[in-house]
Amino acid sequence: MFEIYVTDREGIEHQLNIGEGQKLMDVIRDAGLPVDATCGGEGTCATCHVHIDPDWYPKLPEISDSELNFIEAAMTFEPDCSRLSCQIIFNQQLNGLKLQIADDE
Numbered sequence: 734m735f736e737i738y739v740t741d742r743e744g745i746e747h748q749l750n751i752g753e754g755q756k757l758m759d760v761i762r763d764a765g766l767p768v769d770a771t772c773g774g775e776g777t778c779a780t781c782h783v784h785i786d787p788d789w790y791p792k793l794p795e796i797s798d799s800e801l802n803f804i805e806a807a808m809t810f811e812p813d814c815s816r817l818s819c820q821i822i823f824n825q826q827l828n829g830l831k832l833q834i835a836d837d838e
């Protein structure tokens with residue numbers, strides 16, 4: 734097992750266990766943290782929007798055109814750190830990843 738660090742909307746950091754091949758969204762939601770994920774991880778609702786720590790953002794797989802289209806429409810979109818957490822599959826190079834759940838829209 735590996736770990737990610739998720740800061741909620743109240744500013745509280747949570748250390749979550751995660752395994753290779755898991756979607757970040759599933760782990761965050763299953764921990765009871767507030768990502769609605771209304772499309773179930775299809776990448777079409779943007780309710781799993783997170784802001785990735787700037788030190789970690791360049792280490793993520795490149796964002797797809799489809800993900801970019803949906804996330805750009807979010808009110809709290811930040812070009813240097815926004816991602817859909819359902820579109821990021823964990824691998825061990827991401828052990829210790831830090832992110833923040835984006836504000837509700």
Ligand code: FES
Pocket residue numbers: 758769770771772773774775776777778779780781782817818819820
């Ligand atoms: S769960 Fe809908 S875009 Fe990620």
